[in-house]
Amino acid sequence: MPGRYGVPTDPDYQERLAEFEARIRRGEKIEPGDWMPEEYRRQLIRMISQHAHSEVVGMLPEGAWITRAPTLKRKMILVAKVQDEAGHGQYLYHAAETLGISREAMLEALLSGKAKYSSIFNYPTLTWADIGTIGWLVDGAAIKNQTMLAQCSYGPYSRAMVRICAEETFHHKQGKEMVLLYAQGTPKQRAMAQDAINRWWWPALMMLGPHDKDSPNTEVLVRWGIKTKTNDQVRQEFINEHAPEILAAGLSIPDPELRYDEKSGNWLHGPINWDEFWQVVSGNGPMNKERLEARRRAHAEGAWVREALEAYAAKQKKAAVAV
Amino acid sequence: MDTQWPRWEVFKQDAPGKPHQAVGSVHAADPEHALLTARNVFARRPQAVSMWVVRAEEVFSWTKEEIAQDPALRGESRPALGSRPTTYLVFRKTSHKRSMTFVDHVGEVEAYSPQGALREALARFSDAEGLVWWVVPAEKVYKSDPSQETVESWFDPAKEKTYKQQQYYATVSASRPKRRKEDEAFGEGCAHC
Numbered sequence: 095m096p097g098r099y100g101v102p103t104d105p106d107y108q109e110r111l112a113e114f115e116a117r118i119r120r121g122e123k124i125e126p127g128d129w130m131p132e133e134y135r136r137q138l139i140r141m142i143s144q145h146a147h148s149e150v151v152g153m154l155p156e157g158a159w160i161t162r163a164p165t166l167k168r169k170m171i172l173v174a175k176v177q178d179e180a181g182h183g184q185y186l187y188h189a190a191e192t193l194g195i196s197r198e199a200m201l202e203a204l205l206s207g208k209a210k211y212s213s214i215f216n217y218p219t220l221t222w223a224d225i226g227t228i229g230w231l232v233d234g235a236a237i238k239n240q241t242m243l244a245q246c247s248y249g250p251y252s253r254a255m256v257r258i259c260a261e262e263t264f265h266h267k268q269g270k271e272m273v274l275l276y277a278q279g280t281p282k283q284r285a286m287a288q289d290a291i292n293r294w295w296w297p298a299l300m301m302l303g304p305h306d307k308d309s310p311n312t313e314v315l316v317r318w319g320i321k322t323k324t325n326d327q328v329r330q331e332f333i334n335e336h337a338p339e340i341l342a343a344g345l346s347i348p349d350p351e352l353r354y355d356e357k358s359g360n361w362l363h364g365p366i367n368w369d370e371f372w373q374v375v376s377g378n379g380p381m382n383k384e385r386l387e388a389r390r391r392a393h394a395e396g397a398w399v400r401e402a403l404e405a406y407a408a409k410q411k412k413a414a415v416a417v
Numbered sequence: 418m419d420t421q422w423p424r425w426e427v428f429k430q431d432a433p434g435k436p437h438q439a440v441g442s443v444h445a446a447d448p449e450h451a452l453l454t455a456r457n458v459f460a461r462r463p464q465a466v467s468m469w470v471v472r473a474e475e476v477f478s479w480t481k482e483e484i485a486q487d488p489a490l491r492g493e494s495r496p497a498l499g500s501r502p503t504t505y506l507v508f509r510k511t512s513h514k515r516s517m518t519f520v521d522h523v524g525e526v527e528a529y530s531p532q533g534a535l536r537e538a539l540a541r542f543s544d545a546e547g548l549v550w551w552v553v554p555a556e557k558v559y560k561s562d563p564s565q566e567t568v569e570s571w572f573d574p575a576k577e578k579t580y581k582q583q584q585y586y587a588t589v590s591a592s593r594p595k596r597r598k599e600d601e602a603f604g605e606g607c608a609h610c
């Protein structure tokens with residue numbers, strides 16, 4: 095399909111760009127096969143593949159606790175949640191593939207360490223209360239972002255997000271329920287819940303991305319309807335929902351400057367340590383190396399399964415031809 | 418790095434009488450593998466009663482924009498001499514509304530080429546404007562086993578896993594989380610195991 099991805103040097107670029115932007119303003123979805131700027135495609139591939147990798151790597155910190163879940167009920171919930179995250183990775187790789195990038199190329203980028211994924215998954219899960227806190231705060235932050243992305247102008251990404259959001263709500267609720275129970279439990283349980291909140295609060299705020307003024311892509315992403323809100327807007331929504339709930343549960347938030355602003359109706363937070371964020375993003379977080387090694391090991395150890403399935407498929411094909 | 422498996426488009430039917438809807442794709446070595454993977458990826462929640470898979474390269478797709486720009490698609494269908502028509506399944510998307518599914522199965526047409534199938538489809542299914550059309554040769558589609566036994570074993574377990582539904586946690590509130598009966602039951606050992 096010549097000219098499906100337009101570049102500014104195309105003679106009809108300006109005209110087609112105007113049509114494309116008008117479609118987005120009318121609330122139409124852009125679908126595979128439609129004309130789109132090459133830059134729209136590039137931004138989507140970047141965002142969707144990073145998002146897919148985050149779902150896949152996100153299985154690791156929680157998966158580590160499946161064998162140590164305190165009850166059968168909690169174990170079944172955690173297994174189901176980790177399975178869901180694997181599924182989310184699949185939905186998202188599919189959405190990126192509709193833009194003409196192969197799954198193999200994306201996996202290669204992840205395993206080689208070239209691709210980015212969410213900074214949050216480079217923190218360790220130290221106690222069982224981290225599992226509840228991840229559900230409540232990390233999935234809670236992810237939902238705010240994903241609900242916004244469900245409005246995305248690109249059809250396949252939007253559909254993946256709608257499917258994911260429907261499942262994420264369970265992740266959020268089970269985590270919230272767990273932390274609230276511990277907050278009302280024994281002193282030891284309370285202390286464990288508080289310790290988890292203390293460690294995950296700031297990384298949860300950071301995972302929603304740099305401030306708008308430091309986020310050079312935001313303008314074009316919003317204009318093309320890839321994002322419908324900025325990082326700071328999504329972060330504010332997250333804080334406004336979660337801060338009062340954490341405090342109502344009798345837990346504290348590790349931000350001495352956090353306060354409710356009557357005038358704006360917002361919960362205002364103190365300065366975020368962006369040095370830490372950039373350290374983690376650039377590979378120096380507490381768990382970056384381990385996460386990548388775990389992915390590589392899983393890929394290498396699964397090689398025989400892939401070979402066996404391929405051999406079986408070849409045999410079936412041969413048998414079908416012989417008949 | 419090893420070479421990836423072929424990609425298969427997946428269609429899911431939520432209940433008898435409802436259309437099969439495109440939900441996404443999976444990579445798999447063969448049709449059986451594709452159907453199993455499709456079930457694991459796209460039917461972890463109710464509802465589902467049937468799934469179809471087809472190799473991605475067997476899917477012929479046009480958006481409204483592509484059709485508008487290709488006048489050849491609106492001409493007459495001219496069968497090659499002596500050729501027999503093929504049955505194509507037709508799928509269509511009609512709304513820009515937020516949705517987790519893409520094109521819906523609307524019916525079948527007989528045609529001599531995918532382009533011919535699209536022309537047939539545009540004429541036959543004109544009750545609503547198509548924003549995206551897919552036509553797929555019927556013989557390339559692999560379907561999950563419709564026997565009751567398979568349908569139950571594939572799709573019923575998801576219904577029993579009520580803890581995956583958000584309603585299960587409806588009673589959660591910051592001030593006073595309610596303990597449900599199931600908490601105790603699970604604590605003692607699950608009744609199903």
Ligand SMILES: [Fe+2]
Binds near residue numbers: 182258
């Ligand atoms: Fe997820």
Ligand SMILES: [Fe+2]
Binds near residue numbers: 179233262
């Ligand atoms: Fe999640």
